[in-house]
Amino acid sequence: MVKVLPSLLAGDFLKLGADIKEMEAAGADIFHLDIMDGQFVPNISYGIPVCEAIAKEASIPLDVHLMTYDPTQFVDDFKNMGVDMLSFHIEATPHAHRAVQLIQSKGMKAGIALNPQTSVEAVRHLLSDVDFVLIMTVNPGFGGQGFIDSCVEKLDELVSIRETLTNKFDIEVDGGINGETAEIVKAHGANLLVSGSYLFKADDKAAAISALKE
Numbered sequence: 098m099v100k101v102l103p104s105l106l107a108g109d110f111l112k113l114g115a116d117i118k119e120m121e122a123a124g125a126d127i128f129h130l131d132i133m134d135g136q137f138v139p140n141i142s143y144g145i146p147v148c149e150a151i152a153k154e155a156s157i158p159l160d161v162h163l164m165t166y167d168p169t170q171f172v173d174d175f176k177n178m179g180v181d182m183l184s185f186h187i188e189a190t191p192h193a194h195r196a197v198q199l200i201q202s203k204g205m206k207a208g209i210a211l212n213p214q215t216s217v218e219a220v221r222h223l224l225s226d227v228d229f230v231l232i233m234t235v236n237p238g239f240g241g242q243g244f245i246d247s248c249v250e251k252l253d254e255l256v257s258i259r260e261t262l263t264n265k266f267d268i269e270v271d272g273g274i275n276g277e278t279a280e281i282v283k284a285h286g287a288n289l290l291v292s293g294s295y296l297f298k299a300d301d302k303a304a305a306i307s308a309l310k311e
C-alpha cells in the first residue's frame with residue numbers, strides 16, 4: 098500500500114503545530130523528520146527539542162531521516178519521544194548492521210538510506226534485516242530540488258532482490274516527489290513517498306496527497 102509522508106522541513110517553523118494538524122486532516126500517513134548535522138550534509142535543520150515538540154503534537158507515526166554522522170548517538174531520544182521509523186545513511190557509518198540491530202532492539206523500524214551516488218550493492222548484505230530502504234532521489238541537505246532520474250533503476254534492483262528474500266522491506270523515496278515523479282517511483286516499486294515542497298506549496302493539500310497516492 099502506498100503511503101504519503103510529508104516532510105516537515107518544508108513547513109513553516111513558526112507554526113509547525115498548525116501545519117501538522119492541516120496535513121493530518123488532509124490524509125497524511127506518516128510525518129518525515131529530516132535531521133541534518135552540517136557535517137554529513139551541508140545544512141543544519143533542527144534537533145531533538147523540535148522533534149519532541151512535533152512528537153507531542155502529531156497523532157500519526159513519525160519517520161526520522163538522519164543525515165548525520167554517528168547515527169546511533171540519539172537512538173534513545175528518538176525511542177523515548179515515540180518515533181516509529183528511524184533511517185540513517187550507509188555513507189555515514191562503517192557499522193551499519195550494528196546500527197540496524199540497535200534501532201530494532203529499541204522497537205523501532207530501521208531503514209538504510211542511499212545517496213544518489215551509492216549503488217544498491219553497498220547495502221545488499223543489510224537487505225535481509227532492514228525494515229525499509231530509503232532511496233534518495235536528490236542529494237540530501239535541502240528541500241525543493243529536482244528529481245534525479247538515474248536513481249529509479251535502484252528501485253528495480255531492490256524489487257528484484259526482495260523477491261529472493263523472506264524479508265519484505267518497504268521502499269521509500271525522498272526528494273523531488275510530485276504528481277509526476279510519484280507515478281514513476283510507484284511504477285518501479287516504491288511504496289513510501291516523502292514529499293516536502295510539493296505538498297506544502299499545494300493550496301489543496303488533501304488533493305495533493307491523493308494525487309500522490311492515485
Ligand code: DX5
Nearest residue numbers: 237238240241272273293294
Ligand atoms: C532532503 C530531505 C528531504 C526533503 C524533501 O535532504 O531528505 O526529505 O525535505 O523535500 P522535497 O520534497 O521538496 O524535495
Ligand code: ZN
Nearest residue numbers: 129131162271
Ligand atoms: Zn528526508
